[in-house]
Amino acid sequence: MRLIPRPALRRPFYGEFIVKPVKVGICGLGTVGGGTFNVLKRNAEEIARRAGRGIEVAQIAMRTPNPNCQITGTPTTTDVFDVASNPEIDIVIELIGGYTIARELVLKAIENGKHVVTANKALIAVHGNEIFAKAREKGVIVAFEAAVAGGIPVIKAIREGLSANRINWVAGIINGTGNFILTEMREKGRTFPDVLAEAQALGYAEADPTFDVEGIDAAHKLTILASIAFGIPLQFDKAYTEGITRLTTADVNYAEALGYRIKHLGVARSTPSGIELRVHPTLIPADRLIANVNGVMNAVMVNGDAAGSTLFYGAGAGMEPTASSVVADLVDVVRALTTDPENRVPHLAFQPDSLSAHPILPIDACESAYYLRIQAKDHPGVLAQVASILSERGINIESIMQKEVEEHDGLVPMILLTHRVVEKRMNDAIEALEALEDVAGPVVRIRVEHLN
Amino acid sequence: MRLIPRPALRRPFYGEFIVKPVKVGICGLGTVGGGTFNVLKRNAEEIARRAGRGIEVAQIAMRTPNPNCQITGTPTTTDVFDVASNPEIDIVIELIGGYTIARELVLKAIENGKHVVTANKALIAVHGNEIFAKAREKGVIVAFEAAVAGGIPVIKAIREGLSANRINWVAGIINGTGNFILTEMREKGRTFPDVLAEAQALGYAEADPTFDVEGIDAAHKLTILASIAFGIPLQFDKAYTEGITRLTTADVNYAEALGYRIKHLGVARSTPSGIELRVHPTLIPADRLIANVNGVMNAVMVNGDAAGSTLFYGAGAGMEPTASSVVADLVDVVRALTTDPENRVPHLAFQPDSLSAHPILPIDACESAYYLRIQAKDHPGVLAQVASILSERGINIESIMQKEVEEHDGLVPMILLTHRVVEKRMNDAIEALEALEDVAGPVVRIRVEHLN
Structure with missing residues (x-):
């Protein structure tokens, strides 16, 4: 083996280091921040048994106290930038949300040589490319497992x-x-x-449900x-979004x-001409299995050429599920x-120098099967007209359902399922x-995915 | 930051190392070995883009050629120990199965300072404790994602x-x-x-289905x-197994x-008095969701105090799904x-020095709910007798179903579901x-788990 070990340098270094806990600063003590504080405190022993080292909350930046958290002895501040510039702190945990201050905070923490968990x-x-470039320059990690699907370790599953x-x-059902x-x-x-x-x-x-129900x-x-x-x-700006x-x-x-x-699905598919990136009812x-993921639960299916289809399911939000991923990231950073x-x-x-320039496809170049509901007059020629329009465009019909009984205004709904076809x-x-x-x-028109 | 970096030592070291692929040896070119060879070859570029370094199969030990593999230029041997002692090789992939030679092979590879993927x-x-102790002594990794649930990265999910x-x-449904x-x-x-x-x-x-159908x-x-x-x-010797x-x-x-x-479920539960470790129809x-995992698919549910219940689903066996996990382990080892x-x-x-001595409970100290089917004479006093026997032992009945119609020999089946009670x-x-x-x-008697 020509790689490692470097024992003369390593051992004394590690000896020093096992006794000292890693110091982290929590920015934002809302739902996820409070959950993170509580999990770190409640499971401190379990986490140290895994990480080989304690994780100590050395500072908390918060505007108002969180009634779910018993903070005793931990210094607090109202200014998140205090945490980013605190020389004691190894890892900054960004849980304030939003784009503006969060971006500044994360960039400042990186600038100061801190690892970041968000x-x-x-x-x-929106700002990940900039943030990761900066992190690479400074040799620090920005970990973000909690950003997708709450307590489900799906970033780790895909990435590693x-x-x-x-x-x-x-x-994925990711909202x-x-x-x-x-x-x-449905129920x-x-x-x-x-x-x-x-x-x-x-x-x-x-109160403003736009982000959730519009698919943002x-x-x-x-x-x-x-x-x-x-x-x-x-x-992000190239993602197609339909609520x-x-x-x-x-x-x-x-x-x-x-x-x-019908599920509100995020679908990303690699095709020879580009990558489909779309969120819509499906x-x-x-x-x-994913059709049976109900209530507030999340699930992500991943189809790989070797593993086939895998599915990762769990709570997609909430105080402690999200904290579970924040803390798992902390343990990863401690090891790193x-x-x-x-x-x-x-x-x-993928290695930053080997990212692919494969384009994101516009929605009209994406391909899926379709569900169509057509309100038509109840007369015998309509079906022939419909079939002919579809057939002229190379669209194959998989099945047709006509609901004769539900007629009103002389109209009956005609429901069609088609085979896969390009959206245009x-x-x-x-x-x-x-x-x-x-x-x-x-x-x-609602898109159909078979997810085989 | 008082930790790392050590640039003077690190940079030239890494520079040397990015150009050279990591060399691995495959021991056993059966189903999983063949799949591993093929995935490494087919996805070489994709894997190198992730790992930052190529992974080269430098030697293959096999008894007979695998018709699914096109081996050109890779040295082969019929003796797996050749691979374990090949000074060119960084990582030994053990895919021969069994306990005896596999154990010797893995221990020999570790002895020689090789990392192992199995x-x-x-x-x-059966031999993990011995193997991990030896690996620790030699500072090498033994990775085993592919040992549980094939292509599902569930070891990584739980461990990290x-x-x-x-x-x-x-x-888990893990067979x-x-x-x-x-x-x-059922269907x-x-x-x-x-x-x-x-x-x-x-x-x-x-041909001998014992390992599968008896739950081993x-x-x-x-x-x-x-x-x-x-x-x-x-x-393993303390696990309860019922086929x-x-x-x-x-x-x-x-x-x-x-x-x-009814699923053949492996259940491991932590209780204050010890750990339940049992495989049985359930x-x-x-x-x-897990009740709807059908066919040859596997799924593992994990309930944590912060994340709640998560589920990991996918192909539990097969050439390429298992190879997917073997190769993911290789990438992890390359990074490590x-x-x-x-x-x-x-x-x-958990850190090897902090493993817990919490005992594994014998099956009669485990707790679950129960399904009972009693063949009883169709006469009015029987239910009272049954209810009284259960009640005297503190066993609460959740529901009773009597199938009057299915009488034969004057007997009717009485089906009961009970609340949770200790097996004794x-x-x-x-x-x-x-x-x-x-x-x-x-x-x-069949055990019942609600998996809330």
Whole structure:
């Protein structure tokens, strides 16, 4: 072996180091910050038995006290930048959220040679490339397991556990609020606005639910997953995002009758012409495990050329599940303190110099199967017209369901499932369908993924 | 920062080392060995983009060629010990299986300062303590992700991804053959011997299926999962193992009618008095995700005090899924080549000096809920007698189902679900039930886990 060990240098160094705990600073003592403080305190012994070294909270930056945390003896400050410049602190934990101050804080901490652990998906998805470049320059780690799917160690699974694979696709239920709403709509036949109001009352959804129900939060997470799966830079601005606000219980029920469930899915797929990066309501066959992920739970499926399909399931948010990932990152960083910065797990899974320039595809170049609901006059020629429009565009119909009984205004809904086709063609077909005299109103179109 | 870096020593060292691929030797070119060779070859570029360094197969030990592998230019040998003593080789991949030669091979490789990657669950479960002690002494890594649940990175998830947690329990479907048999019994009403014969014909089950259907293979894997979850030494000899050979379609159907599925589950649970370590057929509520894991697929649920319940699902065996984990271990070892041996992820997740002596409980001290099927004479006093026997032993009945229609020989099956109780009491109750004059034959008892 020509590599390592370097015993003369290493041993005394390590001897000094096992007795001293690693010092961390928590910035933000809200839900996740409070959970992180509590987990570090409650499981201190268990964590030290694993890490070989204690983890000590040396400073906390917070605006207001968290009633769930008993802080005794830990210095506090109201200025997060105090933590970033505290010479005692080895690792800065950024849990304040948002883009602006969080970005400044993380860059300052890196500048000062601190490692950083963050749960901030928006920050990583939007400013990650800049942050990782800076971290590389300074030889420090920015860890972000908690940024995607809360307590599920899915970043680690993709970045390390599946490192043998050429990843074909990733598909995830990565927003708990959205999944709670869809689960209630399906199980109880409730409408979207009704369930949203309850989710807000329960504290699952923010007062401004846009990030959750419009898919922006999911797109942040999907952007991160796609980067580590395919070895591409973070490109949040190229993600296609469609929310669940227009979903009706009618479509939820038709999907059910056809053997599908509707989930708000983030899909990232590698194709020869580019990478699909899209968040939208999606029909999934009901017998797939991921179709049975209900309530606020999250799950991410990853399909690799060697491992096949794997699925990672758990709580996607919440005080302690997210803290679980923050603390796991801390333990990883503690272990990495003695490593060669050039030989660590790369931030985006692939060596920064070997990231791929494979483009993100616009949505009309993406391919999927489709569910279409067409409100049409109940007369015998309509089906022929519809079939002909689709067939002229090379779109194959998998099945048709006509609900004769639900007629009103002389209209009956015609439900179609198609085979896979590029979206551009489907847009064109829908335009032609809507122009038919016997078709009323817009055609409802929901993408279908079989996730085989 | 008082830790690292040591630039003067590090940089030139790394510079030398990025250009040279790491050299590995594959011992055994059967299913997993062949898959490993093929994945390393096919995904060489992708793997090097991640690892920052190529991985070169420098030698292969095999008895007979594998028709699935195109070996050109790689030196081969028929003696695995050639690989263990090859000075060119950094990492030895043990894929020969079995206990005896595999143990000698691994110990010899460690002795020679090689890192080891293995997929051998029996070896790790039975000889792991000895192997890890030796590896520690020599400062090398023995990686074994592929030993449990094939392509699912569950060792990494528990050992690293959930390191913040006090793990409460682990429950897994960790034998694909057994799960295939149970799935067929449930979905098609087939009998155990019938499905077993098919599984053997399909190549899922060995000619001697004992390891699979008697739960020994699952117990090997569970032993490993329990060690890394709870920080205890490997204690395969203390695992309780009960197979699926006596399961009848009648019980599968009754379970179904009660809203449960029967799975061959490995359960490891930490309790104040000790650790439960048991493999047996188990009723699981049908709406749990893990109850819906079908066919040859595997899944492991882990319940931690911070993360709550997480689930990891995927292919539990097969050429390339298992190879996926072998190669992921190789990438991890490549990264660890520049680390301090004392500051790596410990083999059993916890620092070797801090393993716990918490005992493994004998099965009669384990606690679970129960499904009982009692063949009783169809007369009104029987239920009162049964209820009284259970109640005298503090066993609470959750529900009773009597199948009046299925009477034969004047007997009707009485199905009971109980609340949780320690097994000793249940044994005592069953003895008393079987002594009743109106009860015929043995009472069927299957454990129930709710996995909340």
